[in-house]
Amino acid sequence: MYVLVYVNDILVTKNNSDRVTAMLHQLSTEFSIKDLGPLDFVLGIEAHNHPKGMLLCQTRYIDDLLTRSGLADCKLLLTPMSTTATTSEAGGVPLKDVTQYRSIVGALQYVTLTRPDVAFSVNKVCQYMHSPTEDHWMLVKCILRYLKATRAHGLLIERSPDNTLQAFFDADWAGSSKDRKSTGGYAVYLGPNLVSWNLRKQQTVARSSMESEYKVVADASTKLFVVRIFIS
Structure with missing residues (x-):
């Protein structure tokens, strides 16, 4: 069971709906809560049912x-x-x-x-x-x-038994004309789902395109390690 809490907004999910109902009932005995039903809209993000899973x-x-x-x-x-x-x-x-x-x-x-x-x-x-x-x-x-x-575009979360982790990354070299710093980014996939991504200007000046690429590899590897711990 996963319980995500943001201030007074709570999302509860589990592969057993009866357990979710029991937990909500238990919470209601201690706190004043309102069950809004299946996830539809939270924190400015819409959740739509999709043939393959859920579209955010x-x-x-x-x-x-x-x-x-x-x-x-x-x-x-x-x-x-x-x-x-x-x-x-x-x-x-x-x-x-x-x-x-x-x-x-x-x-x-x-x-x-x-x-x-x-x-x-x-x-x-x-x-x-x-x-x-x-x-x-x-x-x-x-x-x-x-x-x-492209206002209706979003992030598709698919139902899949595939837990393969993979990352894609890229970086330019000295892309900023002011300070000659590079910009790099990565995308981490869990099976078919994009679960983490990042893009930022690097803090130090890379002396070669290889160096700017290595910095992104280090960032992507760190994120892969964190995601692997989370799903294990």
């Missing part, structure tokens, strides 16, 4: 985010960022309202809980939080337009 998405959260940013009726975009245009930290017209930029970018970080496909682009706009410009805001709008086009 944030459609309503994305709609609210588009409304907050004034882009509810924006044009759709099929990629979260340009693959050719480059944006530096220096230059550009400073934003008049940096609060909106920081608020929207902060909210975008929460979207990556079910949308790892925007993790790289969100990581990029997070690097300009201290002094955003109009060019940086355009990058944010590209992400929002892409999310509007």
Whole structure:
């Protein structure tokens, strides 16, 4: 049985529904609780039944985010960022309202809980939080337009007896034009399911592409070890 607690929200799951019912009854004798039934919506994340398992998405959260940013009726975009245009930290017209930029970018970080496909682009706009410009805001709008086009996409958790652990990773070399630091990321799969991922700029400068790759290998190996302990 797994019990996930966040403040006053509790998720209980087990392969035996009678045991779950018994536990909820026992909790109700000690605390004032309300059974909301099967998982449907929690902490901004929607859970939908799928022929293969369960689909986790944030459609309503994305709609609210588009409304907050004034882009509810924006044009759709099929990629979260340009693959050719480059944006530096220096230059550009400073934003008049940096609060909106920081608020929207902060909210975008929460979207990556079910949308790892925007993790790289969100990581990029997070690097300009201290002094955003109009060019940086355009990058944010590209992400929002892409999310509007793919608002129903999410993370599929499949039913599978396969407990094989595997990880995929990659890194650029000196991708930042300002400090020459590299950006690396990894994705960890348990069977067919993506269970952990990470993408960030490396803290030190890599002197070769091999060194930047080795740093990502170390991060991915550590995460594999943690996941292996959790499932064993």
